[in-house]
Amino acid sequence: MALPKRPARSRYDPRVGPLVEPVRPAEPEIGPGERLALNGIGSFDWDLDRGVFELDEQGLEVFDLRPDEFDARLESLVLRVSPEEGARLDYALRRALQAGLRSYGGYFRVTRRDGVKQWTHTQGTILRDERGNAYRIVGIVRDATDELTQAPEVPARDTGGDSRSIAPVVRLTTEALSNAVSVEDVTAVVTGAGGLERFGADGLLLGLVEGGNLRIAGISGSPVAGLDGTAPRRLDGTLPLGEAVMTQQSRFAASFPELTERFPAARAYLTATDMASAAFLPLIAQGRSIGGLGLFYRTGCDFTREQRELYGALAAIVAQSLQRAMLFDREREVATELQESMLPRDIPRFAGVGIAVRYHAASSGREVGGDWYDVVALPQNRVGLVVGDVQGHDTHAAAVMGQLRIALRAYAAEGHPPSTVLARASRFLAELDTERFATCAYAELDLATGTVRAARAGHLGPLVRHTDGRTGWPHVRGGLPLGLATAVDMHEFPETRLDLVPGETLVFCTDGLVEERGLDITIGMEALAEAVRDGPREAEELAGDLAGDLWERWGSQDDVALLVLRRDPDPGTHRAPRMHSYVHQADPEGLADARVALRQTLAGWKLAELADDVELAAGELLVNVLLHTEGGAVLTLEVLPEPVRRIRLTVQDRSSVWPRRRSPGEAATSGRGLLMIDALASRWGVEPRGDGKAVWCEFGPAAGRRSGVSRR
Incomplete structure (x- = not known):
């Protein structure tokens, strides 16, 4: 219903006398949804359990999608969002889920159907059940291009009117690097998809100092012909980027002829390019050059004082991220080597079965964990299979894991049944100078008959793939975690007997392969069962697939130990199948x-x-x-x-x-x-x-x- 028109009202201005207010036409009521749409804000509703991602009409407009192009699946957004941008958003969501946060958000780029890159912002509220597991995310998406690009431009001086805006570059680069934890991540942000747009350059190269050499770690665009990362180049000052790194002084070239005069060794590279100007920035951290960044432009630029200062700030941001990433990579390498050194070096082989093992360290942390696997040769043609996880992710957890693995191996080799092996291992752990407990699954397989005697200590039981491809989690009875069972004097670890017929497969793993904080573990267990059902028949190939695909999906935030055993098929002969x-x-x-x-x-x-x-x-x-x-x-x-x-x-x-x-x-x-x-x-x-x-x-x-x- 239209509102009645308001009559014109007179008011008095002492400077010009009486004034008459214009009569504004009545406007219809604007609802909340319409108010959001008028501001270019769409909404989404993401059901995590069902995997359904619903976008309203304005949300589809933000992604430049027609209704018939979107089937309520997150994967369908790949039409507009690159894998690199999607990975950044996924990382932000994972961190929010693991930290128990109520919301998350981030900026990313959408490629519209006409090829235009659009900055987009999303903000979501995470809904959790009474156990704290996330089951739904409700949020908004909006076009953030104006917000990120309408920044005050640096005043141009002596540039003939050129006013290249660098401030948004610094802001967007900082945002993108905030989630980069490894050198590979930093390189991907700087030289990967969207890198040129973030830096506002036409060509870009990143070099890293290794010993006395400069290795080109990444190139974007076509900055200089003939440069690649195949071989390091000695830091001798014969190339402009190398000189900037050696002297720790930025070099700005308004034109390339002056560069060829100063650097004759670079003449072959510079004359073959269509670039007209460049900036060579040293990457300095704690007073030491760790790399260099080259930015190239097809138009000439005199690089004003303000621009050079902002370029310096940009290089400092990249250098800090790169130094942090280098430290992370070194610590992670040491931690992973420590963890892997405590795992068995060689897995024994047995006639009639194929056995494969895998271990993955967490991708998001530099600390070691306590996950382990083991295969023990037992008397009377039997084999013991062990997978376990010591509480915690630090060197102490790894040290406890090493001692517990050796003790449990010794108890198994003595010929004790699984229930006794776990009971003795629990007492051993309780007697160590530690407050840690451990979960473990232990199974003993008779290679001749296929009889399996399994017991659990607070751990996942095995997954079985039958000869016809069906998969299932048999009910394997269990007790309390090792150490904790002794503390409360409950040493019962009941055994469950299974039969593994020729051609069937047993899969043991730690919870990192199937569990992600904030999500129900049954989701990961179903994903593992599906992957095993559809995976390769052979144990080694199946372990490789599971460790690669599922670890990226579920286990990248936690250590993962995996053990796969398959009894060789017994098809008989051609005449007697x-x-x-x-x-x-x-x-x-x-x-x-x-x-x-x-x-x-x-x-x-x-x-x-x-x-x-x-x-x-x-x-x-x-x-x-x-x-x-x-x-x-x-x-x-x-x-x-x-x-x-x-x-x-x-x-x-x-x-x-x-x-x-x-x-x-x-x-x-x-x-x-x-x-x-x-x-x-x-x-x-x-x-x-x-x-x-x-x-x-x-x-x-x-x-x-x-x-x-x-x-x-």
Whole structure:
């Protein structure tokens, strides 16, 4: 509803007399959303659990996206945001999540569809649940180009009217370098995407001092032909950038002819370029030259006093960031070498399995951590698998880790079961002069049978990839972390028994691979399960993929230890193929998946006519194991070519109770399983296997069909 017009009002100005106010037309009410849109501010709503990133209409306008170009996925913004800019924003968000902050923000550049670079600002509020886990981010995005570029320009003197604004360059460079922690990061900021725009230059090169040489670490644009980073150049003053570094004095060249007269050795480079002026800035930190920065322009410039002062400030900012990054890299290298020196140098190899290990130090910190892995050769053709994590990220954590790893290795080599190994390791840790505790997962694998005995001490259990590609986290019982268990006198570390059939894979890792502060660990566990399911079959290749891809996604803020073991497949021979599968008692889909696998396998062997009988018999035997025993079942299907080609199905369990054939009455609801097997199979029988038994049955044309029970 329009407001009534306000009549003109008279007022008196003593200088000119009576005045009449103009009548302003009535305007409609402007809502909050419209007020934001009028100021170029859009909003977003990011559901972290579902991965849905919603932008309103003005938000799409900020990114120069049409509605049909955006599908509510953050990855779709790659149309406008470069990977480098996205990485900076991701780093800022990670820091906010890990620090428990309520909000985060930052500036970045958007490339509009016409190629124009637009500075953009985002600010988001992080919503967390009662446990402090972030689940949603609500925020705004806006065009910040005017804010960052409409700065007071430096007055031009004797430049013929040139008024190059340097102040925004200093501000934007400081913003970009604030997140650079390594020399590689600093180099990427200076010479990477957006570097030329930030510095307002047409060409740029960054050199680093190494010994008595200057190595070109990065080039952007085409500043000088023939210069690259393939070989260091001696600091002898024959090149303008080298002289600036040696003398710690900036050199400004309004034209290149004067440079060629002063530096004859640079004539070949300078005459081949289309640049007209340049600034050569030494990078000085604590009175020492650590590098040099060259800025090149296609137009001539006299470089006023104010401009030179601001160039000096710019070089000081880059030098400080570079010195901090060099210190970080050195400390990180020492810390990583210390941590890796405490890990086993060589992993033993065993027939019948492939084993691969990986360790990654945290990318965001210079301190060492306490993550470790170990593989221990045990008597009686067994192998011990260890992954653990000592509390803390410092040299003390690494020292405790080294002692604990050796102690646990010794307990395992003595032949103790997993529960005893962890109990003794807990007492050992409690007796050390430390208040640290440690989490650990230990498993013992029988290489001949595939039997796994696993126990946990406050750690993640193993992830299993089955022969058909399915993945799952079996329920492995556990106790308290090592050290803490002793402090409260709770040394119970119950064991869980699994069966690893040929072709299956075990994956152990520390929580750094699946956990990120502020996010639910189940998100990372699901991502790991998906990566293992879709990853390579071989242990070494799978470990490489996981350590590379998932570490970048989840674990880059924490140390990561990874151990992958795969039993070699047992396909049999061309004439007598074989398949194996394990059905875990806690896997509700395992039975159905096993039936599908049997049918597909028989079809591949061109024995599909037996599929109904084999599937029905397998279902009866598997259900019997899952209902009446305390463990899972190992299913084996194989072809017996002699004397007549037939199928043998074997279901093995760890129960010592043999099946009994009964004669159930008409009203009985059970007891007909063996009668059904007897009716379907040519032969069937029971035989002892290790600490359990195996029920087998054969299908196909054979003499002596339904010959009854055979006990061997």
